[in-house]
Amino acid sequence: MDVPKLLDGRLKIRHLVLIDALSRQRSVVGAAAELHITQPVATRSLRDIETVLGVELFERGPRGVTPTIFGVAFTEHARAILAQLNQAGRHVVELADADRGTVSVGTHLAGSNVLLPQAIADLKADRPLLTVIVREGSPEALSSELEAGRIDMIVGRLTAPSTSTLTRIPLYEENVEVFAGAGHPLAHTDRLSLAELSNLPWILPGTETALRHELEEAFARTGVPLPEDRVEATSFLTVRELLRRTRTIAVLPSLIGRADSHLVRLPVDLPSVGHSVGLTVVAHRALSPAGRTLFDSLRHVAEQRLSGETAAEV
Numbered sequence: 001m002d003v004p005k006l007l008d009g010r011l012k013i014r015h016l017v018l019i020d021a022l023s024r025q026r027s028v029v030g031a032a033a034e035l036h037i038t039q040p041v042a043t044r045s046l047r048d049i050e051t052v053l054g055v056e057l058f059e060r061g062p063r064g065v066t067p068t069i070f071g072v073a074f075t076e077h078a079r080a081i082l083a084q085l086n087q088a089g090r091h092v093v094e095l096a097d098a099d100r101g102t103v104s105v106g107t108h109l110a111g112s113n114v115l116l117p118q119a120i121a122d123l124k125a126d127r128p129l130l131t132v133i134v135r136e137g138s139p140e141a142l143s144s145e146l147e148a149g150r151i152d153m154i155v156g157r158l159t160a161p162s163t164s165t166l167t168r169i170p171l172y173e174e175n176v177e178v179f180a181g182a183g184h185p186l187a188h189t190d191r192l193s194l195a196e197l198s199n200l201p202w203i204l205p206g207t208e209t210a211l212r213h214e215l216e217e218a219f220a221r222t223g224v225p226l227p228e229d230r231v232e233a234t235s236f237l238t239v240r241e242l243l244r245r246t247r248t249i250a251v252l253p254s255l256i257g258r259a260d261s262h263l264v265r266l267p268v269d270l271p272s273v274g275h276s277v278g279l280t281v282v283a284h285r286a287l288s289p290a291g292r293t294l295f296d297s298l299r300h301v302a303e304q305r306l307s308g309e310t311a312a313e314v
Contacts, residue, residue, distance in 0.1 A: 004053050013085070015049045016078040018042060019057065020148055023075040027064040076147070076165070083149020083285065090288050101290030104133040106142035108156040113236065113256040115171070115277060116155050119297040130290055138208065138234065146282060152291040154280040155298060157253075159210035167283045170276040171302035176211065178268040179250055179257040181243045187264045194224045194268065202227040203239050203250035214273045215251060253277075277302075 021031035022042075032042040050057055057071035067075060090102060107116055120132050135142070135151055139159065145151045147165065162168045178197070180187060186197075198219075204227075205212040219226050231248065233239055236256065242248050244262050251270070257263050279298060281287065287295055 006052065010052050011049070013082075015045060016082055018045050019049065019071075019075055019078045020082060022046065022058060022065060023067055023071070024144060025064075026066065030064075079144075079148040080285075083147065083282065086149040087285070087288060090290070100129045100131075101288065101293075102131040102133065103288065103290040103294045104135065104151040105294060106135045106137060106145055106151040106154040106156075108136065108139055108142065108154075108234065113253075114259065115255075115298060115301055119294065119301045122301065123294055123297045127293065130293065132294065136235075138206070140208065143280070146280065149282075152281070152287060153295065156277065156280075157211070158276045158278045158280070162283070165283055166280055168278060168280050169299075170278040171299065172277055174275060174277050175254045176251050176270060176273045176275065177254050177257060178266040178270065179243060179252050179263045180248075180266055181245070182262050182264050184243075184247060184249070184264065184266075186249075186266055190267060192266055192268045194219060194222050197249060197266075197268065198224050198227055199229075200227065201229040201231070201246065201248040203231045203233055203242055203248050205251070206232050206234055209234065211251070211273070211275070215270075218270055218273055 017035065018031060021034050022028065025031045025034060028042050028046070029039055032039045035042070046058065053070070053074065055070040056068055057074055058065040058067055093101065105116065116134070120134075123130065123132065133151075135145065137145070139154075139156065142151065142154045142156075143166070146154055158168045158170055160168065178192075186192065204215065216226060231242065233242075236252075239250050239252065240260065240262070243250055249266060251273070252263075253275075254265075257265060279295065281295075
């Protein structure tokens with residue numbers, strides 16, 4: 001099979017943008033809407049790319065499109081190229097004005113309540129004109145954003161080792177504990193077991209999260225079925241309000257739950273349920289000056305403030 005000639009002028013940057021959108025949306029209609037083009041234009045552009053490459057990138061079906069093995073591979077390269085172009089533009093702007101710049105960081109529950117706000121506050125005290133964009137999302141969605149260069153790093157729970165494409169940097173260890181609203185009937189109980197709590201309403205992480213699987217294993221080890229009366233949520237604001245207003249209970253990272261005066265920790269042993277909080281960045285991709293500034297601030301906060309707090313709780 002001949003190697004496709006991708007530098008002969010037929011492949012455009014807009015083609016790479018389309019491939020990225022199709023991989024995320026899994027729909028020509030959805031990708032076209034995101035890119036503000038018509039569906040026929042999106043369909044024609046996809047055929048053009050496949051003609052250049054000589055392979056089918058997506059399988060078409062009645063419910064949308066699914067990447068083939070070629071599509072998965074090419075999407076990875078397309079995102080890397082787009083990310084480098086984004087970085088290049090931002091780098092030039094920041095070199096022109098060293099006190100300005102923009103850094104975009106993705107976050108999920110762990111790290112979003114203490115580590116990230118403190119790091120941003122420290123950064124802004126030194127460089128008030130530097131813009132920080134914070135995006136919340138699931139770990140899977142944020143990883144796609146990171147690979148495509150739409151965010152510079154992810155702050156949150158580390159659930160997998162580093163790979164050839166992503167580097168994960170642990171910053172501190174954090175326990176996961178059971179919390180309830182301050183006025184909960186069990187708020188002042190000395191000791192509780194999962195069995196005693198199984199009939200209460202729970203808020204559990206989504207089924208796609210690593211924490212959910214660890215909790216399911218913890219229940220299974222104790223021979224207690226997973227609570228039937230439950231809500232699944234990952235938004236801290238939603239979880240917090242439900243805990244305050246109802247008799248539900250939930251698992252939260254220690255630093256988040258203990259910092260909230262409206263919540264109280266329940267004395268429940270959750271062995272083997274904990275995690276490392278840290279940074280995820282793209283391997284072999286240099287951070288922009290603004291990105292490096294936030295990166296250093298996050299590491300400083302973790303080393304100087306959080307390591308001692310979490311060690312004291314263990």
